[in-house]
Amino acid sequence: MIKQRKKTNWRVWWRLLRPHTLTAAFVPVSVGTALALHAGQVNVPLFLVMLLASLIIQAATNMFNEYYDYVKGLDTPESVGIGGTIVRDGVPPSTVLRIAISFYALAVVAGVYICAASSWWLALVGLGCMAAGYLYTGGPWPIAYTPLGELLSGVLMGTTIILISFFIQTGSVSLESVLVSVPITVLIGGILLSNNIRDLDGDRAKNRRTLPILMGRSNAINLLAVLFTFSYLWVTGLVLMGIVSPWALLSLASIPKARQAVRGFHGKTRPVEMMPAMQATAQTNTAFGLLLAAGLVLSYWF
Template sequence: MQPETSSSYSPLAQNKGWKVWWKLTRPHTLTAAFVPVLLGTALAIHETTIHFGLFFAMLLASLLIQAATNMFNEYYDYKRGLDNEESVGIGGTIVRDGVKPRTIMQSALGLYGISILIGVYICMQSSWWLAAIGLFCMIIGYLYTGGPLPIAYTPFGEIFAGFFMGMGIILISFYIQVGTVTTTSVLVSVPIFILVGAILLSNNIRDLDGDKEFGRKTLAILLGRKNAIYLLAGMFIVSYAWIFSLMLLGYSSAWLAIVVLSIPKAIKATKGFVGKTVPIQMMPAMKATAQTNTIFGFLLSIGLFLDYFIK
């Protein structure tokens, strides 16, 4: 654990101002929270009239929880010695920009506090059962990198991330509008479950060597780099095949085939990892993986909206 001394920090954070704090939220990861809310609402429009107050409340709460989770990640990676000035990745606000760890932790807890207030409004408009579900999701967000055994250090990180930040948000967004969860809403959420997990897997493929040195037991480490890349490709394939299976089985319309437009990003992401071992060389592949989830989710939502408005 690294001590929090004044000599560890520079005035860079003050000089860069809001840009440092914007980077701290890891903005390109926030689509992992935005897309599920949009998709859950696109599913709900087929069942009921959309309550836009609930939509925007759910969207804001999800973005704040995602940003807070990223801050917890920043804090604990520093405390455990994983981050330094030479680290490659989207973190480094502490080691490179001079923000104090305590400030980051307080900011994360503050975002959680705001999310709870928004959650009260959501519960008042829908169901108080969501209070327990929301609090559980927030605890998982903290335990993802916090606590004695962080989820991110285990082989189960992809499953937890995919379920809570993918399927979970979709189903909650659907439930607060409709008042129930349907078989179709669960089935349509599965590809996002997979693709959000793929984002974490891509991160773990990039950090495989460093994570191994620090004793992590991620799925990428257990499988090995080559097999982890195969798994990533398989996750992309299953996501697209799943949508076409739903179409064939009558659970969705042909409009959802629009997701094929995101296939080039999935191919770029997979190819970007092949033959690479240096973390910075794999950054474009990581970015393409996140973009695949974003574009896939947007297109899936568009397909659902088109199905509703064009009969």
């Protein structure tokens, strides 16, 4: 039985958001909007609402994760990488669930604004993304227990969010926006892959069937390195083919962080030892994505 503790300061609620994962929300919106700049003037209020919607959906997904992992007995006070709001800080599980549902309600309001300014067909896409966020750990067959987590998270938070961000500004989807979304999709999938590498032993004990469990830790680390390499080669290829400006090569400045992430996993077996590597993976996505967005903006002006 969880006992309510008296001390629930702002840091508790900040950890509940799992801020290191929010890069999967703000990077795609930034890249999609930067691409839209080339097709016409960007609607700043629409960009901000889209950014808010993406952030709160990602945060709510983290809260559903926190709630259902507790309910299913997967989280303990010793668990690494979780917010710990329930098992360590004593916040009632029902409170975490209510906040998550409230965030989803706020996302619906934001979605109405976005659809009214663009297309109501986006409501179906948005509801699909929200359903996937809930079903990641909720429902009878949680996605988190399968080897499909990396693929689905990458496509939904990478390609889908970039294309929505581009579409609401331009009213269309271009081949360039699809191609530029690919490395972001790959890197977001890599964030979840790094999380599952860290949690491999614990997940196996809990009968999960994540990709690293099926592949083995060493192969999963090699796959992470391949995903990083592919992303950098993809952007370089887009530049060489003249699809994007050479300014996009700014994203290559994040390579040292990617190397740090891969090296941080080698030779490590304890989750706490792999936390810096997982954080470096998320930071790689942040640096790569924001530098790519900056390059797209600079190519518009220069």
